[in-house]
Amino acid sequence: xxxxxxxxxxxxxxxxxxxxxxxxxxxxxxxxxxxxxxxxxxxxxxxxxxxxxxxxxxxxxxxxxxxxxxxxxxxxxxxxxxxxxxxxxxxxxxxxxxxxxxxxxxxxxxxxxxxxxxxxxxxxxxxxxxxxxxxxxxxxxxxxxxxxxxxxxxxxxxxxxxxxxxxxxxxxxxxxxxxxxxxxxxxxxxxxxxxxxxxxxxxxxxxxxxxxxxxxxxxxxxxxxxx
Numbered sequence: 001x002x003x004x005x006x007x008x009x010x011x012x013x014x015x016x017x018x019x020x021x022x023x024x025x026x027x028x029x030x031x032x033x034x035x036x037x038x039x040x041x042x043x044x045x046x047x048x049x050x051x052x053x054x055x056x057x058x059x060x061x062x063x064x065x066x067x068x069x070x071x072x073x074x075x076x077x078x079x080x081x082x083x084x085x086x087x088x089x090x091x092x093x094x095x096x097x098x099x100x101x102x103x104x105x106x107x108x109x110x111x112x113x114x115x116x117x118x119x120x121x122x123x124x125x126x127x128x129x130x131x132x133x134x135x136x137x138x139x140x141x142x143x144x145x146x147x148x149x150x151x152x153x154x155x156x157x158x159x160x161x162x163x164x165x166x167x168x169x170x171x172x173x174x175x176x177x178x179x180x181x182x183x184x185x186x187x188x189x190x191x192x193x194x195x196x197x198x199x200x201x202x203x204x205x206x207x208x209x210x211x212x213x214x215x216x217x218x219x220x221x222x223x224x225x226x227x
Contacts, residue, residue, distance in 0.1 A: 015200040018219055019051040022140060022167050025199065025221055031055050031139035031166075032227075035126070036078075037085050037152055038145040040101050041069040048140075049077050055139075058129075060085050062121035066100045084145070086123040087154035093118035104146035104180045125155030136164065137227050143170040149182040153190060160194050166225040168196060173215045181215055188218070196220040 014021055023029055030052055036044050039059035048057050059074065061067045062084040071080045084094070084105070095115040096103045126141070138159065143149045149170050159165050168191060173181035188198065199219040207214045 015202070018169060018202040018217060019047060021199065021219065022169075026139070026166065033135055033138050034058070034140040035085075035138050035142065036060065037141065037143045038148075039070055039080075040066050040144070042074045043101075044142060044144070045070070045074045045078050049074065062094055062123070063096060063100060063103050063119060065096075066103070081129075082122070084121055084123045084148075085126055085129070085155060086148065086151040087125065088123070089125060089128055090123050091120055092123050094121045101144075102146055102180065104148065105151075106147035106180045126152065127156060127158040130159055130164075137225075138165045140167045140169060141165050143168070147180045147182055149187060150190060153187075153194075160222075163222055163224045163226045166222055166227075167199075168220040170218055170220075171215060172201075172218045174213055178215065184216075184218060191220045194222075195224065196222050 012020060014024065032055065034048055034052065034055050034057040036048060036057060036059040039045055039061040042059070045057065045059050048055065057078040058081055059070060059078050060081045060083055061070050062082065067080065067082045074080065084092070086092070092105060094103055094105060096119050097115045126138070129135070130138070141156065143152055145152060153160070156165060170187060171181065172184040172187055174184055176183070197220060199221055201216040201218055204213050204216045206212060
């Protein structure tokens with residue numbers, strides 16, 4: 001059955017649209033705070049602005065070139081932060097290349113992928129940023145940081161221990177042939193230890209004539225989330 005808040009529930013099954021599912025699982029149409037970690041030029045910011053109007057969305061993008069485009073496109077609608085998130089506050093070398101969505105802190109490049117000269121970028125942590133900005137909870141922690149996701153989670157240990165992160169939405173890979181992407185099994189293990197529950201996979205990217213799922217986006221929820 002559908003309800004007033006979610007009139008499409010009877011037609012759209014869970015596991016199809018991540019944004020709709022997060023609304024459905026939380027029992028509300030809008031959220032207070034979203035972290036878009038690895039915002040690049042705003043591909044996901046565009047979806048968040050449309051789907052969660054009025055939400056405070058913080059887009060973290062350390063690459064100067066990508067940040068400039070992000071700021072031009074969405075600076076009036078989201079908070080653009082020219083930093084990366086990780087496990088410690090530091091300056092770190094970001095390996096960049098022509099396809100900026102594959103910029104990474106991970107040194108081991110996949111076969112055939114060549115990076116340009118590294119770019120020195122500023123890194124902070126989820127916990128530090130939340131303390132500085134007086135953010136008491138995060139509704140959605142979205143991560144697409146090319147193999148750096150576990151470091152982001154380490155830097156969010158205080159917020160996660162206090163059950164202050166409702167959803168984690170992260171790109172994950174299913175093959176060790178992708179060293180610049182976090183493996184599903186590794187992320188799943190860590191989030192299960194933190195008592196998050198797996199909600200599903202979205203946006204499957206297939207290869208080898210569609211027979212193999214190379215990567216997807218995984219959604220997790222903290223059932224004891226505290227606002």
